[in-house]
Amino acid sequence: MLVEFEYWWLLILPLFFTLGWIAARVDIKQLIAESTSLPATYFKGLNLLIADQYHKAVDAFSEALYLNKDSLELHFVLGSLFRRTGETDRAIHLHMNLLENYELTEQQSTSIKVELAQDYFKAGLYDRAEEIFQTLRHTRYEQAALRHLLEIYVKEREWSQAIAMAIELERSSGISYRKEVAQYYCELAANAMISQDWTQAKTQLLLALDANKNCVRANVLLGDIAAQQGHHTDAIAFWKRIEMQAPEHLGLVAQKMLKSYALLYGETEPESTHTPGKGLSEGLNQLHQYLETYQISSMMSVLYEATLQAEGPDKAAKLARTELIRKPSLKSLDQLLQARAMLDDEQHDLQLMQQTVRNAIGDRAAYYCDQCGFRAKQYHWQCPACNAWESLPPEPSEATIRDIKLLKRK
Template sequence: MEFDFTWLLWSLPLAFALGWLASRFDLRQWRFESRQAPKAYFRGLNHLLNEQQDQAIDAFIEAVQNDPDTSELHFALGNLFRRRGDYDRAVRVHEHLLSRADLSPKDRQRAQHALAQDFLKAGLLDRAEAALVKLDGTPFEAEARLARLAIYERTREWNKAAEVAELLEHAQRGSFRLRLAHYRCEQATALRQHNRTTEALTLLETLVADAPESARGWIGLAELRHSLSNTEGAWEALRQLCLHVPSHVPLVAHNLAIWAKLLQRTAQARELLHSWSARHAPSLDVTQALAHLEADPTAGRQLYIEHLRREPSLVAASLWLAGEHWGQGEEEKLVKQSLDRACDPLKRYRCAACGFEARQYFWQCPGCQSWDSYPPRRVEEL
């Protein structure tokens, strides 16, 4: 049977026509999808500008479904989830990005950083730490180390905090000398709590030798020496503080006066504090310490008058009036109680970063967690 070439002639144009129709259909579909993705993307962007996060998330989800290979849409969606507090979904988006084999190294590092931020915001500090460690050697290294430093401070892992602070110091990402000194002081406190006093003493002595500008180091060393009945060494530590960190003398003036009396060094302490007062603004703590050193109560009260001549102070006036007897017993008591109550807020310390006030002095603010944000002066003196 001979082959009929007529069918071949008919089939070739038919195949061409079907192929052309199929290509047109695919092209239309591609054009439709490519139009849909930008529309969803720009709709989401418009919702973002209008601070409509929920609608923006819906629009970006639609955009991602239309174009699942676009990493930028995934980053935008993950960031939106995190900002809304939907940390589980943010983690899933960024983990999905990290699982992709076609992701560029730059985007992989960016996704790792975003994942670490998700864990930080969610309060999953152990997982955040593990994610941040993986950012060593990347452009996010400095930021990741600062975040790890904050984690170690929150969890009070002072050894790890000191290691990271030293890395940042060596990388010239700022000065961390005083921050390191605080960590060493915290380590010394922990050693004392575990009855490892000798190690704590060695640590503090090394600290003040390496960082004499650390007021906390000198104060911690003085207190530790005093607890070991080494009042001579404690007084010497405070004297060194007066030389190296004079701004913090008001914090130690009281102990300086008490220990000077025990060691019969009243004249030396008085000279030290008077010299400090002549070079600095009046300090209530220093004035009180000088009054305590005076053998004659009248001479001590006169110091408050001299303080008032230099700077008006309700607290100083109240301290002067405390030694006066000028009225009926009950009336005098009521007036002095009222003055004490009015002076109480003025005796507090105030954080310069957030304004948190406290009766005691803090090296790290309980409110904003800033280090060295408390001026060593009372509220009335600021």
């Protein structure tokens, strides 16, 4: 149904236009009045911030604050700049001076405490930062305080407190911390394993899986514990569960699985007899199946080395050739050349070609964090640079400089 147009609305439109014009004029006059009361160094500091010249901006805002000592906003800006430039002692002194020597409202005092807590945190004075953040838990800064407290407990490796804080933060923010909680339980389990408290370690790992059923690390460690206790059937069963969680991680346990398969039948490390025992044969067949199904590069490396040692260079060469046809790579070519050099009488040319390939490959393969681009030669569950959990892919890659730059922009 259409609404009939009321012509008297046309009389109101000019009135609205006039009121809007007046309001705009008032706002412009107020803005001009406020801007003229600010020292010129304030605008100089803003220009330096835009140009990312933080140390020069510190000098400009310090001068502006000297000319306008009562401006809390300038105090906040300067304190933040001190933290950014690493001058945390100056930031702490500035915010302590505000709390001790200025008459502040409760809201202003709370805001300054937030800044001071961040100063302590940046300075590595976690106990002092924690004390202040604890007082902010029931203020409008609660979620920020909880996040900082969680980060403090992680940095100090206080895993039980980190679990409690993550659960509280999850309830407060509605954001899931299941992945992180599971990793904290795994850290507790790892500590228990060091002291060989297997019961406690298993308890923590089951809690990790309860928090996150897709926690690969929990099954890796459960398998490690079973193998350590000589329960190799259980160990293999735990590692096989990874296929249902994230099969791309199977390469992390491939070598362990082979060893447990061999020990199931009392076999030791594979010898160059070219006749693997029953256990090792089962293990090799299992890895072959994983390689065919999921095409995991690290699985191929383990399988090739085991095949070369247990079944000889002929079988290893066939494996490398098949992989080279399926997925051409310098790594597979290197393996093929190595096996062929062991088979042929005229080895010198093949060894020379293999060495050339290895020199071309170099040492570029590594694990690159998808959050910050950190490069690691071995797999980490937590990035050593940005502390993100499970941010490194399970398979090493040969990332280019361009790839790393793109990662850092995320």
